[in-house]
Structures are given as C-alpha cells and as structure tokens.
Amino acid sequence: MKITSELFHAYLKCPTKCWLRSSDEPGSGNAYADWVKAQNDLYRAAETERLVAMSPSDEVASSPEAERVKSAKWSLATSLAAQAKMEAWDVESELHAVERVPSTRRGKSAQFIPIRFIFTNKLGKDDKLLLAFDAFVLSKSQGREIKTSKIIHGDDHFTLKVKTSAQAGEVRKRLDKIATLLSSPTPPDLVLNRHCAECEFQARCRKIAIEKDDLSLLAGMSAKERERHRSKGIFTVNQLSYTFRPRRPLKRTKHPAKPHHFALQALAIRENTVYIHGTPNIPQCKTQVYLDIEGLPDRDFYYLIGALVVADGQETFHSFWADTMADQTVILAQLAELACGLTDYCVFHFGGYDRMALQKSAALLTGAARSGLESILKCSTNVLSLVRPHVYFPTYSCSLKEIGKRLGCANLKLETTGLQSIIWRTEWESERNADWKAKLVDYNRTDCLALRKLTEFILSNMASANPRKEDGANVKHTKEIQKTHPRWQMFASRDYALDDLGHINKCGYFDYQREKVFVKTHKQFRGISDSRHKGKRHNVRPNKFIDLVLKKCPACMAKKLQPTTARCRYLIDLKFARSGMRRAVTCTSCWSYSCAGCGGTVSAHRNFSTQQVYGHDLMSWCVYLNVVSGMNMLKVKKCLEDFFNLYVPRAQIYRFKTYISVQYDALDCQLLEAMTRSPVIHIDETTVNLRGQSAYVWVVATMDLVHFFYRPSREAHFLTEMLKGFSGVLV
Template structure:
C-alpha cells in the first residue's frame, strides 16, 4: 500500500461519522452530480470561522491561525490555533505511535492548539472526535504529544476544552474501521440513514438501493430487524413481503368512554405494531394497505399547522397555518428573526388561532404539540390563554398517529414528503427536508442571504398544504367509497398455508361406526382385553391401583368447555370415565409437616366437527412445590446426597421417591431459579466491591473449576472448565469497583482497582521464614511488612474500613514499597518475594483509599468453604449437575448472608431475593 493510501483527512473522517459509504466515495475521489449541500455546509463553516476570528480580534485575544507550514516556526508570542478541519493524519504512523516525543506543545504551553469551530449551539460527540483527530495530526507533524484541544461553538464563541486521552480509544477504533475504506480497501455495505436527506450522494445511493431492492430503504426497519432478516436469507424488500401473513385481530369490547371522545385515533396509542412485512407488501403491490378500521374525525375548523425550529438551541423561528376561510383557503406565516423575536411570533400566531373560532389543529408528527407546550410554558402566563392552548392540544390530530400501524402507504417511509408525493403533491424546493431547512436557517442567520427567507416560507407552507392532502386522503380511506385512493383492506386478504380441520365425512353410515371403533381407548378396553391376558391383567391392575391409591383429598375439575377452541363448534364429545392426576406435596403448619396427596379428576373432550381432542385441565407435576422445596433444602442446606434425600423424604412422608426423581427435581428447580441466579450475577458485577476466588469442581475426570464471587450481601458460584481469565472478562465486563483476590495472575486482566489479599501474602512470607529461618533478606521484609500491617489492623479495629482514617498509612505503605524495591536481594527466595511485591505494588494497599474495602479475601474464602462442604457430598457430577448445584448454592448462601431462611424462600415461590 502506498503512503498516500493511508492518509486520512478531516473531511473523510467527518463523512465517516455520518455514513461509511460517503467516506468511501470521498476517499476514492468520487464527486456527486451536484454539490448543493456541500456548498451550503462549506459556506456555513467559512462564514462562521471568519466571524469568529473577527470577534476574537475585537476582544483583544492573542490568538492567530496556524497552518502545517507555520507549526514548526514562531516565537510563541501568541497562541496559535490549528484548524482541525485542515488536519491530515497518517493511519500507518498512528498505529505505530509517536517516536521520540519532544516537549509538549499544547494550550498550557501557549504554542499550538488544535481547535474546531462549530456554528451549532450544542456540542456532539463527533466534535470531540474531530478535535482529537486534529490533535493526532498535530502530534504527527510536530512529534509531540498534545493533551488538550478546544471546541469553539455557538453564536457567543463558547469554548469547551477537550481532553484528548478521553477519546483516544474511540478514535483508534474509528481508525481501524475507516482504514478499510481508503483506496485499496473494500466498499462498505450500503445502508441508507438519516443523513441521506442532506447528502449530495443521496440520489446515487438511493438509486443503487432501489435497484437492489435493499432493506435499508425501509426507514422503519431497525438495524436489529435487518440483521434478523439477513440471518434468514431475506435480502430484499420483495422477499420480505412474502413473509407477511394476515392474522386475526383480537376482539375487544368497545369502550364507551373512549368511543365518546371526538378524536379517538389522535389520542389513543397506535392500534397495532408497525409491520415491516406488510409495509414491504404495500411497496411490492403499489397499493395502500389498511389494517382494521382507522378513524379520523375532523370537527370545527381544520387548521393545518407546521412549525420550523432550531433543535440545537431549542428555539422556533417559523409557524405556518392553513385553514378554510370565506372565499377559499387562508394561509398565514409567522417569522422570527432570532430567539428574541420568538415571543412576538407566538403571540401573533395565537391571535390568529383565536380569530378562527373553533380551530382544530391538524399536524404531521409530534413536533407541533411539543411546540405548543413549550410556548405555553414560556409565554402563556394568563390562565385563559393557557386554557386555550390546552384545548388546542387536546383536540389536535396527529396524522402520523392515524397512519402508524393502520395505513401502509406504498412508500419507503411514513415521512410527509414521501406520503404526500405518493398522493400527487410535490414541493417547489427540490431539496425539501427538515434537516435541509435547518442548514438554510443557519445560512440565513450567518449571512442573511436574501433568497433564503422566501425559500423557507414557501417550504413551510408546502408542508401545510401537504398535510391537508394527506388528511383528505385518510378521511376518504376511512370512509371508503369510490373516491377513496386505491387501497386494500388487510382483513380481506386470504390466509394461506392454514391447516383446515373437519369431522370425518363418511359416505356410508357403516364407515362412521367403523371409524368410532378404531380409537385406541375403545380397542384396548373392548377388544384387546378379551384376547390378550397381559393386557387384561394390566387393565385390572391399573383399575385396582386407582381404587386403592391413598390420597388426602380428591378434586373434580369442572372443565366442560362451551365450544371447540379450534372451530368454535358447540358439539363436543366427552370421554368417560374422567382421567385423574395425583400430586404429592407437603403441608407445613405450626405443629409440623405432613404429606398432602391430592387427586385431580378431569375430563377429555373431542370436537364432533373437526375431531380435535382437547383437555382443559393443565396436568400438574407429580410432586408439588413444597415437596420440591423441601428436597432442595435437604440437598443444599443439609448437604444430603440424592439417595439420602430420597430415602429421608420417603421414610418420613410415605412416598415412593426414587433417587433419579430427586436429581430431576434438583435440575428443574435450578432451571426455574436461573433468572434469580442471573440477577445475583448482575448485582455482583454492578456493585462497588467483589471478593473473588476459585476452587476445583466435582466433574468426573477432573480439570474443572468453580469460581466464587462475593460481596458483603451476595454470593455467586460459577462453573468453568478451566482457570482461564475469559470467565472474568465475561462476568466482570464493565465492573468499576474494587476487586479483592489472591495473587492468581488471571485477576490482573480485569481493568479495575484491585486489592490483593494481605493475609495470603503474610502466610506465604511466614511459610518462607519457617523454611528459611536464617535468611536476613526475608526477615527484613517480613519485619517491616508486619509492623506496617499491625498498625493498619489497629486502625481498622478502632475506626473500621474508613478511608479518612486509613489514609494516614499511605505514606508508610509507599515507603515500604520503595524500601523493598531498593533492596539488593541475592538469595532466591528473597529475590522472588521482592519481585512479587514489586509486581503487585499498586494492588497491595488499594484499600487505604476506599471506604468499605477490606485488606483480606476472607469473604470469598468463607464462600469457598461452603462449596467444599457440598463438594464432599456430591462426590462426582457432570458439568450440568455442577452448574445446577452452583445455581442453588448461590441462592442459599446469598440468603444466609442476608439473614433469610433458605427453605422459607423456596417454599414462598418468590423469584427475587429480599435485601
């Protein structure tokens, strides 16, 4: 790759932050057919910079612009600002880093500062990245490290200092992604986005997308939805349309109060979720598709309103009104030259609305209602005026709410521009869009170009007229009739691929009797019982078992259905006799625990029309929840094996309980409480302190581990196949608290403050001393370490783990680290201890700077002992079995840490552990 292929300009980076495809075009030197928006943005930037330099000089500030050629020169008499828009960076050099950095030249040194000028009032992330990019470019040019940059923004030239290090990692990620777009790279996937409306390459990209029938044309389709479709092999809108299946809508009772409201469609939530497949079908067929029966009620005088504003300063500058008046439509526009004229614009608009009489506002989108609420809050202090605005808001109609989920136009989006153009209306301004109007308003504010204001006034009124066209079309669609636009009621579409059910249509009466005699129950009870002795014995034995089964209670379920749930037929056959299901459970009382067996008798039915067989009683599990909770209590709390737990429960409560049944119950309970276990993990990862340790698991064959994570109130056990650090990266991703652990190197991979267990270190030093009693190097380190730790422990015993009291030991701790680092150790054991302390110097006394962080890992070791006691009972297990034990033991230990009973929690059925 040539050197020029790795050069990245600020223009390409700015484009990439908006659209990778645009960045690719600029990197390859491709030009759009017209440069309308590029010229507008360049004019805004140039005018703002010229104005900014004039204002800076008028204020007497000693700053001057600096180019690449001037960076190496100068006497430093004035701070020079390097324009980040002119920056160029070599990606290859950026990846290698700076070589031989010299003294820093930054804002603090008064030499050269990377500066970005932004005419907008609100800084965004891309501004900070561009400043960081300018700093990176300046660093490459001067072989220095630039630590800060400046963002100059807004009409008043406000300044924001950007710390380059805060955005270095993100800028590096952008560099890696953008490197493949430079010459010699590959084209990125074409994805249309919100920036397309103010991009000169819009027509080219849209043409390619339409030719490919690309899914990104559907603006209502999220990135996640597109990814799911692509995973299924759905690449085009046409393919997506074939996936639509009309579904029967739920029947809902009419709400009298809601029906009484004059504008039901505008005030209620969308009737259905937006269906991208139905949207694709509408586009493919070129017809409007209507779901349900949308309604739009226009009362009073329909007044179409459209508002234009500047989002970066939360202000409004133009309001357009259009309504029917005597002799034809009346159109009014209210303009504000600046934020100081906003109140006058609002008062003029409000005066006109009052003069209409019974005005009912009709708008496209929620922007107008937000405008009304904002104006009321800012300027309508009189009660009568505020009440009038509330009435306008309450009776207003949002056409988007009427369309969403109900009316699917054959357009790629529900934007006013696309829908109105489909209905035959077009704008005089060919580049009309909300984002483009913001650019034109900024152009007018900076340069007062004479033809911009009439352009915006005409655009605003075109929006009002377009909203009237859409409202008229919706009214005709809802009313139906020959004058309605070509539309399809989705309810009339044929539902394909649906399985049909029906009764056996016998041509002869004999066939019907033969069909009835072919059922399995009939043959077994009427035929095989007479011919097969084993079947006869089985049937008699089962009948005898049903008769002699000892139960405490019998319940007959009255579940006779009114009709068939599949075909709605009321002719149902009932199978005699009733079926039964016995549930064995325990009943707890103040006097003790007893067995509680309940037999449920229920019926089975068959539809005479569609022959569908049905049972409306949901068959209960053989063992009830209290018995299941008791068995888990025996396994986890009392540490009994599966066999012992089965014997214990069977003997106490006269149950036929097999060892395998206990194992199955344990597995099912672990699965049930998996959400509780996941919540425990989230609580630990989201806390301020974690104690971590690991121990061997109990999987047959060995080599498996259980990791323990705990804090003062929560414990989690996590099964893993190895001691690799990957599990720490997954579970503790985003953890910003303090991690307390032993000296196992895997914990160092967690990017957070860490505290090593000083008890571990003390015991290791003590062991080394016992083995080497005459090693003076060990004695020196051990003596100094013991004295320091004794003083710290005395402070902890007196004041607790409070940083304000422990902070007085920081100087002594630093002195101990420096002393050990400066020792000249010659013995092997002394040198190993010196290296160990030096390697963990920043992790030995972290607790001195934090409240509530202990200096030992006893909390995790206590949790480990709980698992080792259980491990001795488990003996051997499978990976799944170990995971089940880890889930249940995590809940049991967390409850114990919080002072709650494990058995009571399991019996309660609660899924959330109390605090």
C-alpha cells in the first residue's frame, strides 16, 4: 500500500474521495477542480523558474536522486521525489523544491527545507498539513528531522515559514486513518460536504446519496447532529420528516432563538410544500433595491456590482464593472451615488458576503461616497437570515439557485455557481474577451432577478396562513400541522390487529400505574416526596444577641412602659481571622411597649424590619468566588450550604452583585479620575453574548490601572464625556 501526497490531500478534503482515487475510480470531471489544478501547475512552473534564476547555476539540481541527497552539494533542488517505507505502508511525495542550508558548525549535517508552491493568496490548514506531509516523507527517507518548511504563495510571492516538526504527530494520525481506510475493500460511509462543489466525483456521490435518501443531503447539518439522529434510528430524510413537531416560543424570552429545523426541511421535501414557520420580519418600502456583488475572495477584490431597482412596478438594472483593483473604489462610489438618488428604499441581499463587501469597502471611501455606503448598510436586509429560520422550501439547501429554480426562475442554471464565476473572471483577465464579461453580467443579473422573486414570494405569503398554491408551490403554515393532527388522538383507544397485543399493552399500562401513579398517590410516599421539595431554612443558633429597649415614651415622656411583644431580625455574616473563617449570626430583638401615661403603643425602633439580612463580609466572599475564582452563583450557594450550613435563596444570592457594585461606585469614579491624569491610555473592546444578545465589554488601561465596563454597542461617543480633561495619548 502506497500513500502519496495526492491521496493525503484528498483525504483532508473527503475520505470518500481518497478511497475512490486509490481505487482508480474514474470521475465525471469538475470544471473548477480542473482549473485549480491548471493554476497550481502554472504557478509551480513559474515559481520554480524564478527560484532557479535567483540561484547560481552550479548550485541547482533538477529531479535529483533521493539516495544521494545527503552527499549533495546543491543549494536548491526542484521536483525531488522522496519515498519512505513505514511499518505496513509506504509514503511517497514529489516535493516541489528543497532548499539545502549548509551547517555553520563543524561535524553538523546540512539542513533541508522543503518548499511547496500554492497559487492562492490565502492559505488554509490543509495547505500546511500537506507541506507537513512533504516534510514527514523527506524526514523518513533521509533519517533526519525536518524542523521548518516553506510555502510560497500568492501574486506577491509571499513566503510563509511553517514549523512542520510540530505537526508531525498530526500527520502520523492522519496516515494511520488513511491506511485503515484504504485497507477496506468497501468505501466509507458517504457524507456530502462543502468540498463536493469542487470535486470530480460530485455527480457520482450525489446520485448515491439521493438513492439512499441520506441525511447529508440536507446542507448545513453538522456531523454531530447526524450522529444524534442515527443513534435514534433515523438514517434518511424521509424518516427525519416525521419527527417535526411545531413548538410555541417562550413568551418571556426577549430574544428567542431562531434555529433552522432540519426536520421541517425534510417534511417540506416529502410533501413538496413550502412551509412558513413563524413570521419573517421583512421591511416594506416604496423602492426596493436587490443587490448582488461578485468578487474574488482570494484577493478581496469586488469587480462586479449588480443592483436591480424596482419602483412603482418598474425595474431598472444597474451594473458596475471594475477592470482592475484600482477601479474597485470607482464602482463603489457609483453604487453610493445611485443610493443617494433614491428615497424611501430598502436594500435586499442574499447571504453575508454582500454586506461584508460593503463594510470592507466603506473604509476605503471618504465623503459622500462613504456616507452613501453606510446608508445602504443601514437599509440592508439579508434575505437568507429570514429564509433559513422561517421559510422552508422543498429543497435540500437554502441556496438561491435551488430556491429560485423552485419558484420558476427559468434562467437560473444550477451548475453555474460562484466557483464558475471565478473561472470566467480569470479567463476575462487573461484574454479580455467580451463574451466572458457578458456571461458574468448575465449571471449577476439573473441572481438579482431570483432574489426579487424570492423576496416578493415571502412578502405575499408571510401574512396569510391559509393553504394556497402560488407559482406551482403549495404553501402552508406550520400552525396547520397541529390542526391536522389533534393531540387528543394520542390518548384515544386503539384498535389492535391481534387481541394478544391489546392484552400486552394493558399489562404494560398497569405496570406504569404501579410504578408511577401509585408512588404519587400513596400517603407515606407522598409525604416523603413533599419533604424533599420543601424550601430549606436556616437552622443555626445566633452567636450574639442584641436587645433594642425603650426607657421612656417618646410621646408623653412617661417612664412606665410595659413590654408587650418582641420582633427579631437575624444578621447572617462571616467573620475572617488569620486561621480561617467562621459563621457569625446576630439576633436583634426589638420590643414593643404599652405606655401607662398616654395609653399608646410604642416601639424601640420606628422602622424595624424582621426581614433576614446578610452581612457585607458574606456577600463579599460570594462575589469573590464568582468573579475571581470563576464559580457560578449556584456553586457558590452550594458552598455556603456545605461549609457553613447556610441556605441562601437563589434569587437573593444574585442580588449580592448589585450590592457590591454599589459599594464600589466611589472607587470607580476615583479610578477614572486617576486614569485621566495618566500620559497614555489604551482602550479596546470585545464582544460578549448575554442571553442571546451581543454586547461589548470595554477596557481602559494605563500602566498600573485597568477599568472594565459594559456597553450595549461599539459606538465610542461616550468616551468624550468619560475622558473629559484627558490631555495625553489615546491608543
């Protein structure tokens, strides 16, 4: 068995692809995969020629023998084929280039640095692992450790040094898995993933997945969720469709979660019906702008912007094209100018790519163009964020192509994807042929039309809950599922095919009554259960007693007072000492008196409360455990019960933070005042998630002081008032 770099790279993308390549399975071809291979080959040839030109001719070797590498005198070798024999398999790789660095110390061997050429500007984890595989093979073949390697990539010939010795363990784990995979005569379980779009076996795998009705057909379902369904005996999309149950959202939740229900997606496919779940909140304006931006993600270059403007039923398509990177700001300014000429408009886009492009581009512009893009961002709506949780089409994914095809957009072609547009743009840059540009503009316009079709479909169906048929698609609301199958039918009597089955069910129901219902109704068992659920109270003896007495009546000043009743209040606290800490409970009694002079009833303390009070030291200790030690308040509550036999209500222990924060208000002001006198202040913020809502924690720091505080947004206008009087340097 031989594991080559091609098989290793295929395994990083998909185990099934690795097995098929090792079995010499013919692929149906993939335009993007062929284009990537051609680009890598061209880049490798160009970079090899560049490195050879930079090195002395007598120090360059082409395709040297691996057996003579140790005694070689060259400083650069290209196309070095290395192979090594492992325990049960062989590894082989053709290294793009190897740099030989002679040792400066006497008796030390030269160091070899493998080099791999990759044409992309951005690298991923798989690229580094593939380089680590090259270093692993060279290390085993030469019997010496390869510590570092290089990746030369991108248009600017950027060189990235990778510490491949640290990744040798990861490479070895992958090789063990590949060896186990290739030793099996049958392919692994088929799982469709994101790499399928650029794989030559895409048609084969998708055909098999559709025949098996595999769960991986549902795009976006994680491997963990698939395993969870399989553990319950759910292996197909059809089986999953029977598990959906409409749930009512919690009324008290401020920001309820909006997940994508794959069971409802499967139900939509099974019944060939579009389901509306909840109410999509989509804005309505007089003018609608449907935006689609095409770009090259590897270069962060946005070369085509399509804007379909619909006003009073009339549509106008605007296309902005950039020939070079320098023209990118020009087309963005043209888009901003178009937006400035519109009033009462909404911008719709599909996915986060368009919004991200506008956010990055806004930083490149100034003046009116920048404000125009910012106004577009404020009025923009991501239609995908509405479709995914609320609108379920009978499609395997939420892609615009599949949904648009389902809604009757005849011009959409499923095989024409964003990857294909990258190829067209590259061909246009090399040939400057108008046909490639026309294809891209038409592709962009078709996406805008499909987005309009989808948005109008949602607008026309989000208010109504009655079943109907529109554009060939049956539309229903998930509330109708509950009406179709009433819950009372679950408890109705059943008709069994055999009398024995009915008898078995009756006996099973009797056992349930005996084990569950009897325990809840029996007096003795019920008493035990009730005692466990009673609220726990403090059962501690006070360490100190204080009596509040009154010697004379405050009304008539008479001294003849007769004590009548006493009210008690407990102060629960902790006392700290050098040797440890202990519980301290103080009982304060307040007496009420009957005055013989005026006949009135007076109290030793006018506003005496019998409410239980917790001391400052106790609250400080609880907050310290929560903030400094990282314990949540429920664990702190458990510590109080275990260590001091103190039972603090859950709601009360959370109020300790509020009390402590009030105590430190004065210190907070002093801290900020001291910071304003510092010559340098550093400020930063980071995102936090509070009950499903994003907020920000800001930090202000000097050389010896640090101040954290909470803000609901990233807007920094409050710093003007906070740092009033500061005259130093703000970083």
